[in-house]
Amino acid sequence: DAGVTQSPTHLIKTRGQQVTLRCSPKSGHDTVSWYQQALGQGPQFIFQYYEEEERQRGNFPDRFSGHQFPNYSSELNVNALLLGDSALYLCASSLGRMVVAFFGQGTRLTVV
Amino acid sequence: TQLLEQSPQFLSIQEGENLTVYCNSSSVFSSLQWYRQEPGEGPVLLVTVVTGGEVKKLKRLTFQFGDARKDSSLHITAAQPGDTGLYLCAGAPGTASKLTFGTGTRLQVTL
Numbered sequence: 001d002a003g004v005t006q007s008p009t010h011l012i013k014t015r016g017q018q019v020t021l022r023c024s025p026k027s028g029h030d031t032v033s034w035y036q037q038a039l040g041q042g043p044q045f046i047f048q049y050y051e052e053e054e055r056q057r058g059n060f061p062d063r064f065s066g067h068q069f070p071n072y073s074s075e076l077n078v079n080a081l082l083l084g085d086s087a088l089y090l091c092a093s094s095l096g097r098m099v100v101a102f103f104g105q106g107t108r109l110t111v112v
Numbered sequence: 113t114q115l116l117e118q119s120p121q122f123l124s125i126q127e128g129e130n131l132t133v134y135c136n137s138s139s140v141f142s143s144l145q146w147y148r149q150e151p152g153e154g155p156v157l158l159v160t161v162v163t164g165g166e167v168k169k170l171k172r173l174t175f176q177f178g179d180a181r182k183d184s185s186l187h188i189t190a191a192q193p194g195d196t197g198l199y200l201c202a203g204a205p206g207t208a209s210k211l212t213f214g215t216g217t218r219l220q221v222t223l
Contacts, residue, residue, distance in 0.1 A: 042213035103154030
């Protein structure tokens with residue numbers, strides 16, 4: 001049983017570019033949440049998708065957007081990248097409104 | 113905005129020592145989770161506590177949820193080098209399943 005998988009694992013982008021990160025949830029899970037973890041800090045909630053809709057959103061600008069597909073997989077898009085967007089982006093899956101979350105290994109994004 | 117503060121931020125101890133990590137907030141959480149994260153990896157769930165005053169044990173790790181559900185602690189007995197990592201507490205508000213993470217405690221256990 002595959003856990004949460006994210007791709008790519010590492011990514012280097014130039015300031016101003018756009019990036020798309022992908023996540024496949026754990027088998028049987030229907031809810032996907034995205035978190036941003038800056039170096040040395042705890043993860044910060046970006047948004048959560050359920051039934052292909054954004055259910056909750058954290059304090060992130062509109063440059064951060066997402067999508068959930070019918071198979072529950074999800075994408076995180078970031079436009080007009082800033083140096084400060086450099087971080088580990090984590091995807092977590094869960095079932096419905098259950099709090100227990102399983103995390104992927106993350107995508108390390110570096111903006112230069 | 114709900115905040116979770118962890119202390120200490122860093123802890124370097126020798127194998128065999130005991131330690132306690134604290135997670136405090138001014139907000140009430142419906143549940144609280146503890147994760148351990150290793151470099152380059154995602155957080156791995158250790159335990160979930162949901163009832164005020166609840167104590168859970170996982171081998172050498174003891175987790176406690178405060179009576180008012182605003183704070184929690186993690187106690188490790190006889191630490192081992194394999195316990196090294198970043199320990200994160202995370203709280204869930206009453207009606208939402210998003211997690212608010214603490215600032216993290218980086219633990220290093222040396223021989």
